Amino acid sequence: MTLSQQSLFIPYRQGQLHLRQIKTADADMSRPPILMLHGAMSNGRVFYSDSGRGLGCYLAKAGFVVYVLDTLGRGLSTPKLCAGANHGQGEVIREQLPLVQHYILSLHQQVNQVHWCAHSWGGVLMASAIARFDFFQTSVASLLTFGSKRAIKVRSFKKWLMVDVAWNKLAPAIAMGHGYLAADRWRMGMDNETKASLSQSIDWVRGDWVDHDDGFDYAQAASQAAVKHRWPQAWFIAGIGDKVLGNPEDVRRMIDECHFEQVNYTLLSKANGHLHDYGHADMLTHKDAEKDHFPAVKHWYLVQN
Numbered sequence: 001m002t003l004s005q006q007s008l009f010i011p012y013r014q015g016q017l018h019l020r021q022i023k024t025a026d027a028d029m030s031r032p033p034i035l036m037l038h039g040a041m042s043n044g045r046v047f048y049s050d051s052g053r054g055l056g057c058y059l060a061k062a063g064f065v066v067y068v069l070d071t072l073g074r075g076l077s078t079p080k081l082c083a084g085a086n087h088g089q090g091e092v093i094r095e096q097l098p099l100v101q102h103y104i105l106s107l108h109q110q111v112n113q114v115h116w117c118a119h120s121w122g123g124v125l126m127a128s129a130i131a132r133f134d135f136f137q138t139s140v141a142s143l144l145t146f147g148s149k150r151a152i153k154v155r156s157f158k159k160w161l162m163v164d165v166a167w168n169k170l171a172p173a174i175a176m177g178h179g180y181l182a183a184d185r186w187r188m189g190m191d192n193e194t195k196a197s198l199s200q201s202i203d204w205v206r207g208d209w210v211d212h213d214d215g216f217d218y219a220q221a222a223s224q225a226a227v228k229h230r231w232p233q234a235w236f237i238a239g240i241g242d243k244v245l246g247n248p249e250d251v252r253r254m255i256d257e258c259h260f261e262q263v264n265y266t267l268l269s270k271a272n273g274h275l276h277d278y279g280h281a282d283m284l285t286h287k288d289a290e291k292d293h294f295p296a297v298k299h300w301y302l303v304q305n
Contacts, residue, residue: 003052003060007076008067010103013087017096018076019103020044020068022060032113032141033065033104034301037097039120039147040201041181041189043075044068046119046284055117055297058290062298065108069100074191081192083179088196089125090213097129101139113141115301116232119284120246121201123148123236127258128209130232131221137230142304144235144297147246147280150254152205154247162244168202209257219257226259233262235300237293239278240269246280264300268293 004023009016036047036056047068048056056066071092073081104114118126123145130136130143152163171188175181175195183189193201200212209219225231236255238248248267255263268278275292276282283289 003057005048005050005057010099012072012096012099015072015078017072017100018044018070018078019100020048020056020070020076022048022056022066022068024060024063026063027060027065028063029065029108030110031064032111032115033067033108034059034115034117035100035104036066036068037116037118037122037126038068038070038074038191039118039122040197041183041191041193042119042122043191044070045075045190046281047117053287053290055284055289055294058294059298059301062302064301067100067104069096071096073194081180081194085180085194086196087194088200088212089121090200090211092125093129093132093211094213097126098133098135101136105139113139115141115144115304117144118148119146120148120280124150124204124254127222127254128218131218131225131258132216134230137225137232140232142233142235142301143231144237144300146237146283147239147242147251148236148254149246149250150204150209150257151207152244152247152250153253154244154249156243159244159247163205168206171198172202222258226261229261231258231260231262233304234258234260235264235266237266237268237283239280239283240267240271241277241279242283244280266293266296 006021008019038044038046048054056068060066070077116126171181181193181198183192236251238251268274275288
C-alpha cells in the first residue's frame with residue numbers, strides 16, 4: 001500500500017511548526033486522526049521514516065491519517081534552536097498543542113476528536129495539556145504513551161550516571177556554554193533543547209508538577225479531571241529493558257498521579273510473550289516492533305472507532 005507523506009507548516013511566532021502528515025490514498029477520513037509527539041532531545045523522526053518504517057507509517061497503512069509534530073526548533077520546525085531561544089515546555093502545553101489540535105480538526109471537519117500518542121517526555125506534555133484545558137478533555141479521543149514518566153524515583157547506578165550527573169549537571173553546563181543544549185552535537189540525543197525546557201524538565205523529574213511560568217498546578221488539575229470523569233481512555237506502554245528514562249515503576253507512578261479512570265498498562269518483555277526485552281527507544285524503532293506489539297496498538301485504535 002502506497003504511503004503519502006507530506007510536510008505541513010503552521011505559522012507560529014516568528015517561525016513555523018512542522019507537522020508530518022502520513023496517509024494512504026484510501027485513508028478512512030471518518031476515523032479520528034492520530035497526533036504523535038516526541039520526547040526531550042528528540043523529534044518526530046522517532047515515529048516515521050521516508051522509507052515507510054515506524055509506528056506512524058504502520059498505522060497509516062492501516063487506514064489512519066497520522067500527524068507527527070516537531071515542536072518549535074526541533075526536526076523541520078523553524079527556526080532551529082540557537083543561543084537566545086527562550087521558550088520552554090510551557091509553550092508546548094499552552095500554545096503549540098492547542099494550535100496544532102485546532103489545525104488538525106480544521107482538516108477533518110467530519111470528526112471532533114483526535115487520538116494522541118507520545119514517546120517519553122512527550123507523554124508528560126500531552127497529559128499536562130489534557131489536565132489543564134477543558135478543550136482537550138473533550139477533543140482528545142485517547143492517550144497512548146511509550147516510556148512516559150513524570151518523575152524518576154527509581155534508584156540505581158545507571159540512573160545516577162544518566163540523570164543525576166549527565167542530565168542534571170553536565171547538560172546544564174553545556175547549555176550554559178552554547179546558549180542551548182546541543183544534544184545532537186554531544187551525541188546525547190536526536191535533537192536539541194533550550195535552556196528553559198531543560199531546566200523545567202529537570203525540576204519536574206525531581207519535583208512538583210507545577211507550571212514554571214504561571215504556577216498552574218497540574219497535579220491538582222489531573223485529580224479534578226478524574227473527579228469530573230474528563231480523562232480520555234489511556235494506554236501506557238513500558239519496556240522492561242528501559243531501566244532509567246521510562247522505568248516501568250516510574251511509568252506506573254505517572255498512571256497513579258494522573259488518576260486515570262480507564263487505563264491499560266503493558267510491559268514489553270520476553271516473559272510477557274514479546275520478542276525482546278525492549279528499552280526506551282527501541283520499543284518504537286526496533287525492526288521487529290511491526291510484528292510484535294504494533295499490531296496490538298493498531299487493534300486498540302480500530303476498536304475505538
